[in-house]
Amino acid sequence: CFIAILTAIVGDLAGIFGCLVNLKPTVNAITFVALGTSLPDLFASRILATSEPHADNSIGNVTGSNSVNVFLGLGLPWVIASVYWKVKQDTAFSVPSGTVGFSVALYSVAAIFALLTLIARHYIPALGGAELGGPKIPKIATVVFFILLWFLYILLSSLQAEGHIAGF
Missing domain, CATH: 1.10.287 (Helix Hairpins)
Structure with a gap:
């Protein structure tokens, strides 16, 4: 739940910033939203990289945390939106x-x-x-x-x- 809430906050703040500087939503998503959700993982990976001579654990941390970001950070809101649209609108949730x-x-x-x-x-x-x-x-x-x-x-x-x- 905390990841979903934090992702929503980061997404909203990045959306507002993108609107202020007239940035396309796709460019905003691949820069500011991705950066905002990955910075905590970066710091954790840095700690893992410096704590062992070959830094192999940081690779596992990056892949694991990015999987959580993608599947929970994107998947959970998508499922919620799909269910909402089906119940309230009685139509399919579609995004070009x-x-x-x-x-x-x-x-x-x-x-x-x-x-x-x-x-x-x-x-x-x-x-x-x-x-x-x-x-x-x-x-x-x-x-x-x-x-x-x-x-x-x-x-x-x-x-x-x-x-x-x-x-x-």
């Missing part, structure tokens, strides 16, 4: 897909690159021999690469939402 297809495809490509990077870091000793920890230079290079992947995802998704890139 908009730019979801492009964003999911772009996210999938970025996720594949991220997973391949983690696998390479784990199995190639010169890259550190650990997913996130290990020697300083491969560790920093991985962080920079992941941040660049995130910025690229935000940039391309935003350009597509604004109509500068054709979607599918």
Whole structure:
């Protein structure tokens, strides 16, 4: 219940901010809403990453917490809205897909690159021999690469939402 309430608050605040700065809802969702729901997980993952030499537990924390955010933070409100619309309106709850297809495809490509990077870091000793920890230079290079992947995802998704890139 606390996750659902917090997600609703973050979503409302981000929606108000997006309206104030004339930001498209899809761009607002992939930046501010995602950031707001993931910041607590970031701090927990940082603590896990610094508490062990290979930082492997932080990977499990990220995947687990993001699963909870997606399935409870999105799924629960969606189910509640669907039931409400069926009971009160006697119609189906439908939302146009908009730019979801492009964003999911772009996210999938970025996720594949991220997973391949983690696998390479784990199995190639010169890259550190650990997913996130290990020697300083491969560790920093991985962080920079992941941040660049995130910025690229935000940039391309935003350009597509604004109509500068054709979607599918």
